[in-house]
Amino acid sequence: MSVWIEAVCINCDMCAPECPNTAIYRGEQHYQVDADLCTECVGFYNKPACIEVCPLDCIQIGTVVADTI
Template identity: 65%
Template sequence: MSLLITDECINCDVCEPECPNEAIYMGEEIYEIDKDKCTECVGHYDEPQCVEVCPVDCIPKDPNNEETEDQLMLKYERLMAE
């Protein structure tokens, strides 16, 4: 599943540059994650980098967008081919 940023986000700007897929962007009020680009860093790192650097722990898995490790790897491969 992709990740999502909750309304606890303090807009500290540390997550956006850490995303290897450029899935994080500034929304109307807080940062948001493009579910079509988020691979939870599968293919790049062992752990999601945004979660690792978030000082307020506001980036959980998105329960409305469940994906298996294999699906995340296929998404990674598609993104790298583009």
């Protein structure tokens, strides 16, 4: 289980410092999530912390939509 980041991400770096699992990193085009590290914040918070802070709402739970990554 993991979240993923859409291509509209503006690399603002709001999300990465909030991640308790250091799962968010800056990819070539935009920030990305290491699915092996992300727990959707289970064990830390009631909601995914990164989604709470993203100003663009471009972090999604569920199946990656290929056209938007």
